[in-house]
Amino acid sequence: MTIREPLFGKTYNELLGVVKDLGMPAYSARQIAEWLYKKNVSSPDGMTNLSKKFRNELKKKFAPGTVPWSKENISADGAKKYLFPVSNAEYVETVYIPEQRRKTVCISTQVGCKWGCGFCMTGSQGFRGNLTAGEILNQLASLPEKEEVTNIVYMGMGEPLDNPGEVLKSLDILTSAWGYGMSPRRITVSTIGIMPQMGELLKKSNCRLAISLHSPFEDERLKIMPVEKHHPFKKLLKEIRSFDFENQRRVSIEYVIFRGINHSRDHAAELAKVLNGLKCRVNLIPCHPVPGSRFQEAGPEQMQDFKEALSSKGIPVTIRRSRGRDISAACGQLSTKKP
């Protein structure tokens, strides 16, 4: 049996190809896109402004493509974690984080991750597969709180820039007028800085970029994050500086505080030095516990001291509140668990 590919997850250009192949009028590509992404209808049966004949042909050729979650966990702080099935009998986790005004969904782009950062649960799983654009977007389309969502962060499982084609397609669908029509300023892609994909992302999308740095010293970053060997952060920052950040695009620097490792005065001074002149904001993230990891959380005073040390050097900095720890839904705690 051949597996029918889904319609959901196709870009407008891909849908143009679909309608052309079936002899449908070109404007039907827009109609299908609107059913899929604006009206939340992924089965051709429901696409009532297409002729019955074309609906049947679409049904024969394509699978609907959205799939419901198979497990839900609810945190005492209101965050919710969902397990979604993806290809090859694998699963990914998605986290919904409601705040007073902002409602964020944190989505995954891969099953596992090959980069093996020692502090990250996903990294300890190794790489098991890439998600398609449809599987990335299903985490929004099939989210029970979908209508509430104001922001999307690509900070779930996996390294988005190891799956650049499908990630860029998903961003196109999220931000285009024929798709979800979301402002790119409400979407953030977090990366450890894979090149040259990072440059491609900056050129092809106006979404916000978050760089996971975690140390301003090359030798220390190398010990914490094996990626430093292949993609040194100094080269990365140089590349970022060469971009013209109009459209109010701002880069965030993600900095997880590991107790006794990366929050000394010297770290603050060096971080301020390497970020000098870059339009950015530093997000300090508490280290969340991961089984078997040697990395530990610093106390709130230590986080505050580091924040003040950076602020005093003119660096805009925020401490990010952890959400969903009790259900292992906080940054770095996601993994594939079958229901």
Ligand code: SAH
């Ligand atoms: N691969 C991408 C995106 C997914 S990880 C990246 O690394 O940026 C999203 C964020 O969670 C990253 O900033 C990562 O450093 C952080 N993270 C990973 N493990 C963590 C942990 N144990 N505690 C806190 N943050 C963690």
Ligand code: SF4
């Ligand atoms: Fe991969 Fe990001 Fe985890 Fe590192 S922190 S292992 S890059 S998901």
